[in-house]
Amino acid sequence: MSAHVIQLxxxxxxSAGFALIFNVRGGRIxxxxxxxxxxxxxxxxxxxxxxxxxFYAYILASAGLALFAEIMARAQKAxxxxxxxxxxxxxxxxxxxxxxxYHAVSSNWTAFGSSGIYTLMLAIAxxxxxxxxxxxxxxxxxxxxxxxxxxxx
Numbered sequence: 720m721s722a723h724v725i726q727l728x729x730x731x732x733x734s735a736g737f738a739l740i741f742n743v744r745g746g747r748i749x750x751x752x753x754x755x756x757x758x759x760x761x762x763x764x765x766x767x768x769x770x771x772x773x774f775y776a777y778i779l780a781s782a783g784l785a786l787f788a789e790i791m792a793r794a795q796k797a798x799x800x801x802x803x804x805x806x807x808x809x810x811x812x813x814x815x816x817x818x819x820x821y822h823a824v825s826s827n828w829t830a831f832g833s834s835g836i837y838t839l840m841l842a843i844a845x846x847x848x849x850x851x852x853x854x855x856x857x858x859x860x861x862x863x864x865x866x867x868x869x870x871x872x
Contacts, residue, residue, distance in 0.1 A: 730759035730809035754806025771850030
């Protein structure tokens with residue numbers, strides 16, 4: 720089995736586990752699990768297929784996840800954060816955070832600094848992707864409501 724397929728299965732399993740921890744029930748657990756698949760799948764797509772750096776891949780993957788979360792929120796009449804938080808689990812920079820703290824405990828301050836900056840960069844990329852997509856969707860929905868009101872007159 721390909722390493723990428725194993726990564727996608729692991730992303731689904733991790734997301735499903737956190738969906739259970741966060742008490743997601745019914746059909747929403749499937750959507751929450753799929754959100755983890757989408758976030759990690761987009762990350763792999765942008766890094767492997769398009770050769771983007773981690774920073775840009777994280778921005779685009781989290782933006783795609785935010786779009787999926789908004790679509791699922793409207794389709795299933797649930798808060799978007801339920802899908803967004805669970806789908807974000809595979810993207811969290813846990814490995815680089817571990818290395819950052821390892822270097823701090825080891826008093827390797829040069830490696831701590833570079834690893835810490837990298838971890839912070841990934842966290843900023845995740846936040847930036849979510850903010851950009853949520854803002855774009857907000858503008859879209861305001862314009863849509865305005866057009867609907869105008870057409871109803």
